[in-house]
Amino acid sequence: MYEIYAYGNNDSLYGIFNAIAAIMGANSYLQAIAMVAFCGFVTAALAYAFMPHKLIGWQWLASVLLVYSILFVPKVTVGIVDKLGTQPVQVVSNVPFGVAFFGNLTSTIGNTLTEVFETAFQT
DSSP: OEEEEESSOHHHHHHHHHHHHHHHHSHHHHHHHHHHHHHHHHHHHHHHHHOGGGOOHHHHHHHHHHHHHHHTSSEEEEEEEETTSSSOOEEEEEEEHHHHHHHHHHHHHHHHHHHHHHHHTOO
16 A cells, blocks of 8 residues: 655545546546547658658657556556544545556655654654
């Protein structure tokens, strides 16, 4: 489980992560992604037809598919930790890996810096 540290507004974060999970799991979102991928494929094919020696479109298409399949396809669980101690951990399932990973990374850095400053200024 990826932890997101919050200093207040836990309910807002809980709502945001639930909305992200709902949007990413919706059928209309998947259809939109399929349409964008198809348009990218058609554009790359047309570019190759007119200028095959200058085409980098296939690499672009492959990188888009790779990034999407790594950051958005895997779903993980996120726990929103209240650092003020007023609420229990709120758990959100089916959050895309990329959102959870970068949210965890930034909130862990912020939490660590906060704890370092609290320790340094406790005199």
